[in-house]
Amino acid sequence: MKNTREATYSANFGVSICLHQKRLRKHAERLAGSRRALCAWLLVAFLSPLGGSAHAAGQSQIAFPGAEGYGKMALGGRGGAIVPVTNLNDSGPGSLRECVEMPGPRNCVFRVSGVIHLIKTLAVKGNGRLSILGQTAPGGGVLVTIDRVNSAKQHTPLLVKRADDVIIRHIRVRPRFSNAVRNVDGLTVEDSRRVYVDHVSTSWATDENFNAYSNTSDLTVAYSVFGEGLNKHSKCALLGSDPRMPQNISFWSNACISNRDRNPDDNHYGKSCIEIVNNVFFNAASEWGEVFSQRPGGTPIAFVGNYFKAGPSTNDVTYAINWNDTNSAAAPQIYQTGNVTWSPKGKSVVLIAPDTEQHLVDKPPCPLAISKVTSAEEAYEEVSRRAGAFPRDGVDERLIEGLAPIGTKGRGKMVREPGELPEIAQGEPYVDADGDGMADGVESQFGAKPGANDAWEDSDEDGWTNFDEFMQWLSEERVAGRYPQ
Structure with missing residues (x-):
């Protein structure tokens, strides 16, 4: 340490x-x-x-402009190498794996778009100070998948393990295994600190679409879409997975769509700070927000401004926030405010399970680390417009379309097999003749100079490096459907 x-x-x-x-x-x-x-x-x-x-x-040392929650201090690759990803190979020169496995601070900047067919897990393992910046990819962006069984059983496409200060943005992760291949997550963050997952899309996991495992803390998962975990073990997110210490985790502005349960699942030590803020949970089958309290001190958690919407696969009666007393070590402390449920005719999502009411507290166990809290209805519109990796691929388009406008019946179903991979449009990368990771044609907007490798200067003296400003601008451009030429 x-x-x-x-x-x-x-x-x-x-x-x-x-x-x-x-x-x-x-x-x-x-x-x-x-x-x-x-x-x-x-x-x-x-x-x-x-x-x-x-x-x-103030500003410049948080992950990027607008970063929120407990993971916002993630450094990522700030100050390090700008590493172009120039092909879709599993490994070798110019591959994403080469960038991920390099030593020292580094920033993976894509000069190519398409599908990366991995042979084994892409692991950020004991080698943090990394930013994977999918918003830089031209065309339809980058999707990573694994569909071949390997003897090492490394089938989860993307893993962050014992690696601090990692930022992952605008990446699609879609494994394609049958249910016979067990324990496949979409993205796992294990025993790591200061990690920020932003605008990531996962689907078709045989375990969790997202898993925060072991002593992971100071984590933000934001503006991501986790959909269609494979039945019967169909899970959105497991946030308290075998920890041995208190954790700080923010789950903010995400969409969990058509996952049977764990929307999300929480099981933490006392003195943890867990916040579930402004998410949209749609078409769970049996369980929504599950709170276990199997660790000393019991789980402290805040549910704020979330929207729980029943869908075609939802059981007739379900509970949005539900304490599970199995092997309970202590009472949880559950705070909830501003949460909304909606159900079509014939179904009912009850906000609080009857045996959970006794564990409600009148203030958050920890002050909220998310400062931009909105109403559940506003969160629904925001998540519908902005969650997931952009530009949205065919899977996310289908999932978000099925969510349907607020107050109307949506479409969706539990799935047992992975779908077909969506087509990812090709495109020309922006011109970056000076190799600083920024598009030469717009550098002047941030005070930077085309022809100069000035990524880590703060040319306009606003507290942000040129590179940080450009990458956040580019993220917003991608959400808006634009890409620099």
Whole structure:
């Protein structure tokens, strides 16, 4: 753990110097011609980590502009190498795996679109400080899948294991195994800290579409679509999977669609901070928000502004928030406010299960880490417009279309076999002649200079690096259906 902290501090030191380079020059220039100039330069440079910490309390050290929740301090690959992904191969030069397995801070920037057919799990394993930036891919973006059994049983397409400071954005993950191949997740985050999953789409897992396993903490899962886990073990998300310590997890603005249960499943130690905020849960069969309390202290959790909508596969009577007393070690602390249920004729989603009411508390067990909380109805519209990897592929288009407008009957079903992979449109990547990961044609919007590799400078002195600003702008452009030429 000490080595991890030291590496993080060293990385912050380097990033801080990059961010404050111009300011340091100005301080020295004002004092030029005297011994005080050198003293001032050295003092400010030496204290740059403190300066970086000050920014952490503001903007520039969170994962990206607009990041929220307990994972928002994920550094990702900030300050590191810009690594172009130039082919769809499982491994080798120019592959996504090559970027993921490189040492040191790095940022995977796609120069290609299409489907990556993996031979085995793509693992971010003990090697954090990584950003996978799917919004950079041209055309229809990037989808990763596995459909061949391997002897190592590495069938979950994407795994983050014992790797801190990881950011994953705008990636589609769709394994294609039958139910005979067990324990296949879409995306697993295991024993890792400061991880941000944003605009990710998964489907057809034989276990969970998303799994936060072991001592994973300081995690945000946001604006993602988790759909059609394979029956009978059809699960949206397992957030409390065999932890041995308190955890901090934010599950925010996601869509769980046509998963039988675990929408999501929570089972945590006391003194954890678990928040389920502004999500849309549609067409669960038997269980929605499941709260177990099998760990010392019991699960502390807040459900705020979520929309639970029954669908064709939903049992006649279900409970949106339900405590499961199996092997309970202590009473949970369940806070809920602003949650909404909706059911078509003949079905009923009851907000609180009768035996769960005794465990409701009158304030969140932890102050909410999500600051942008809306009503459940507003969340429904927001998630419908913006959740998932963009541009949406045919699977997400179908799932979101089936969700249907608020207050109307939706479409969906439980599935037992994976569907066909959607077509991913090809496209030309934006021009990046200077190799800084940014589109040359729009760099000036952020103060950057085409022809200069200035990704980690803060050219407009707004507290964000040029690269950070560009990547968030590009994410918004992709959601809006645009891509730079």
